[in-house]
Amino acid sequence: MTFNRKLLQQLLTRAGVIAAVTAAGVVGLAAPSTAIPHDPGFAFLPTLTRLIPTDCSAIIDAVTVRQEKAGTFGVRVKVTQTGEACSDWKVAVRFKNLDSGYADGQQHRVVNGVVQDTVDGVIVGFGTAPGVGRVEARIVALDAQDREMEQISGTATFTLS
Template sequence: MKSVSLQQFTLRTGVVAAALVTAWSGLAGAAGANPGDQVAQFTPTLTRVPGPNCAAIINAETVPQPQSGVFGVRLKITQTGDFCGAYHVTVHWRNLDTGRTSGQSQRVEGTTVVGLPDGVITGMGMGPGAGKVEAWLDTYSEVYPQNVDLEHIAGRATFTLG
């Protein structure tokens, strides 16, 4: 039984990986996140999702904010599987010029970022200040007594904030 489950996961992972490679070819690049600058595309995040044979591809891009040194991240999620559970996406960042690090998490249900109708994560954890910024996405599931990291390949982007 475990062998069949592993084969199914391997097959699904292969299909998702092929889609990931296709998506990468059109999404790579670095750009600024200032109101007048271009949007930076993250490489796609591939993650397992709680539930039987559940997985998701998370495409993300920066969203310019009116404040200097602040950015938002818009998520677009494609999910496969039946009876999939909720999970969290965390946007981590590191200002490569100052060394400052932080991030912010948001709950995801299906293909929807909970509480954010436009799918844009913003807030106090999204202000690295001016400089070159490296950002990446992680996923985890809330499980008592502690959160559990989900298997994933983190999407990444590098951009400059003014």
Template sequence: MSLKNSPLQQFSVRAGVIVTTIAAAVIGFAGSAGAVPGDPVVQFTPTLTRVPGNCAAIINAETVPQPQSGTFGVRVKITQSGQNCSPYFVGVSWKNLDSGATNGQVHPVDANGVLQQAPDGVITGFGTAPGTGKVEAWLVTYSEHYPQPKELEHLSGRATFTLR
């Protein structure tokens, strides 16, 4: 007997997401971001997403100060549940509310929910350099990024902070 698309399976996935959300909110991030006094360390609201396969994920994130002025990093912690999960992508998008500039950066996530190409789970690089000013950033999940981005169903986590 297959549970494919059954109400019991849908309830199980939803219940798992709710329990995982509560656990992630209670546990939070371990350790500090190593901030220099005055640098922004801001928590994103949680990102909830469906993952390819029969999976869901909660993505918690926080800004990580960088040594260069006008740049930021994002520490990502993914809590994934379900079966037959497939790889996907997590992107950080931003808009500098003072200058109007926008950009972002995308990184792959393996089938186990581990962020790839991001040492210590921190996304950095050219796509995280909005310059000084007030910045709004949000997380986006994709099933495929190239040649054309295909967003997964998700509720984006957001954060607003000021870079010096």
């Protein structure tokens, strides 16, 4: 059987994504993250996703951003998207306050690898206001119908004061 160049490139790209997902999963199992997000730039574990049905994949890096109001946090999201014919999709920040039980989040469209409707590139708003306490947050990739895509979600656990 002979591979044509495009098929070989797709195979190698998928193998690379699988290797990155596996590595991130192993690293993510090493230890939970804890910190106070008012410390500048507290990082989430990377989110790795495959954008179905296209031949696209994405790595989503996220870092908390200090907010003035108590019990809130912002998230700066950087998307590295690869592949051909990538369609629009969404990235969401979801959280649960482990002390109060309150859970919420918010989502934004991603167009050509750029997160839309952010404030200076930072996701903020009601969906990032869990209140004071211990917070568990994760980054989630969604399709156009708000269904979760194939992914390993980046997570962070921290305390808001």
